[in-house]
C-alpha cells in the first residue's frame with residue numbers, strides 16, 4: 001500500500017509554541033531575510049536583502065488556501081500570526097491577506113513587525129483590521145538605532161518613532177511593544193532612560209522585554225542575564241514585563257509527526273546555516289529554530305560561528 005504524502009505548505013507553518021501568543025499558527029509573508037533592518041541580534045542571521053520596497057511575494061489567495069487546509073486539519077491555534085523570516089509589512093498584499101483571513105475565521109490575528117514602516121499611511125491602513133500588532137523598539141536615539149538595528153538607509157529614527165506614535169494613536173486593537181535588550185549596549189540606566197521617555201509618549205498597551213536566547217547574527221550581541229533583566233525592569237517608570245524563556249516541554253507541540261532525524265541526517269552530511277536547513281528540508285525558519293533549540297538542549301547539535309555566518313552541526317556520527 002502506498003503511503004500518503006503529507007500536505008505541502010509554502011507559507012503556513014506550525015502551530016508553534018510562542019512565548020507571547022501561546023499556540024501560534026504562523027504565516028510567512030516574505031522570503032528568508034528580506035527585511036528593512038539587519039539587527040545585530042537577529043536569530044535568522046544577517047539580512048540578505050535589505051529593502052523598503054513592498055513587493056507581492058506571496059498572494060492572498062495562495063496563503064488563504066493553505067491556511068484553510070491547515071485549519072481544517074487540527075485543533076484551532078490561539079493566534080494566527082503574520083511573522084516569520086523577515087519583515088511582513090514588505091509584502092504589498094498585506095492588507096488583502098489580513099482582510100481575507102479575518103473573513104474566513106474568528107481566530108485572533110496578530111502581526112509581528114519591526115515597526116520600521118509604520119510612518120507609511122498604507123501600512124497603517126493595512127494593519128488596521130488585525131486584532132493585535134507587536135512592533136519592536138530597541139533603541140532610544142538615532143546612534144543606538146544605527147548600531148543595533150542597522151536599518152535601510154531610507155529609514156531614520158525620528159521617522160520610525162513618528163510612525164509608531166501615529167499607529168498607536170489610530171489603531172483600534174492592542175499594541176504590545178517588544179524592547180530587545182543587549183548587555184553592555186542598552187541594558188544600562190542611561191539608555192533605558194531614553195527608551196522609557198519614548199514609551200511614555202507612545203503608550204503601547206503592553207511593553208515586553210526580551211534578550212538574546214539563540215545564537216545572534218553577530219557574536220558581540222550579548223544576552224542580558226536573568227538577574228540583570230530584573231534590574232532593568234525596575235529602571236522603567238511604567239509597567240513592563242519580561243518575556244520568559246520557553247519551557248523545554250513546549251517543544252513537545254512540535255514533535256508530533258515531525259522528525260528531528262531529518263535535521264540530524266542533513267547536518268551529518270555537512271554543517272548548515274539556518275537558511276540551508278530551511279531550504280534543504282522545506283521547513284519555516286521559526287519551526288527550524290524551535291527544532292534546533294531542542295536538538296541543542298539534547299546535545300545532538302552545536303553551533304559554530306564562521307566568517308560567513310553561523311553554522312549548525314551535529315555531534316552524532318553516522
Ligand code: SF4
Pocket residue numbers: 035036037038039041042043044047085086087114
Ligand atoms: S530581528 Fe527581525 S527586524 Fe531584525 S533583522 Fe531579524 S527579521 Fe529583521
